Amino acid sequence: MNKIIAIVGMAGAGKTEAAEYLAKKGIPFVRFGEITEEEVGKRGLPLTPDNERVVREAIRKEGGMGAYAVKAESKINALLAKNDVIVIDGLYSWEEYTYLKNKFPALTLIHVYAGPKKRYERLSQRDVRPVPEEECYPRDVAELEKLNKGGPIAIADYMIENNSNDLSDLQSKIDSLLLRLGISTLK
Numbered sequence: 001m002n003k004i005i006a007i008v009g010m011a012g013a014g015k016t017e018a019a020e021y022l023a024k025k026g027i028p029f030v031r032f033g034e035i036t037e038e039e040v041g042k043r044g045l046p047l048t049p050d051n052e053r054v055v056r057e058a059i060r061k062e063g064g065m066g067a068y069a070v071k072a073e074s075k076i077n078a079l080l081a082k083n084d085v086i087v088i089d090g091l092y093s094w095e096e097y098t099y100l101k102n103k104f105p106a107l108t109l110i111h112v113y114a115g116p117k118k119r120y121e122r123l124s125q126r127d128v129r130p131v132p133e134e135e136c137y138p139r140d141v142a143e144l145e146k147l148n149k150g151g152p153i154a155i156a157d158y159m160i161e162n163n164s165n166d167l168s169d170l171q172s173k174i175d176s177l178l179l180r181l182g183i184s185t186l187k
């Protein structure tokens with residue numbers, strides 16, 4: 001039976017690091033952010049945070065809060081046709097979760113958690129799209145209220161705590177969880 005792991009959590013928790021680590025271990029992934037990037041390109045716009053935001057909002061306005069899951073379904077099916085396990089990076093809304101859970105009952109949510117102080121520090125110091133610390137809390141509130149992000153986090157099947165500055169600590173916890181889930185990796 002195919003397994004789908006969706007990584008959820010608040011901005012700066014370490015979701016992308018977790019997905020990239022799993023990809024390095026040979027587990028393919030679908031990144032919902034690619035849908036935004038592709039649409040920005042189709043519209044002939046430069047890839048900037050403002051253009052990404054405008055496009056994300058337009059996609060959800062046109063297709064509802066589950067739009068990204070609907071748009072990613074064909075990519076998910078294509079990967080499942082060739083792989084026993086895949087990862088979804090970027091599942092945000094409750095509607096995305098319920099859409100995918102109905103289509104793929106084997107969907108497992110892993111919540112990567114880091115406390116606000118640690119997340120805000122990471123967000124303000126990251127190389128790509130840094131967020132000033134004073135904008136982090138309002139961003140959290142907006143993601144919870146406007147993107148329905150809390151539901152998938154609350155109902156996650158597993159949680160990995162990621163408050164360390166040591167990336168190998170996160171990777172070790174991921175490896176332990178994979179063993180627990182009976183997932184062997186290719187690398």
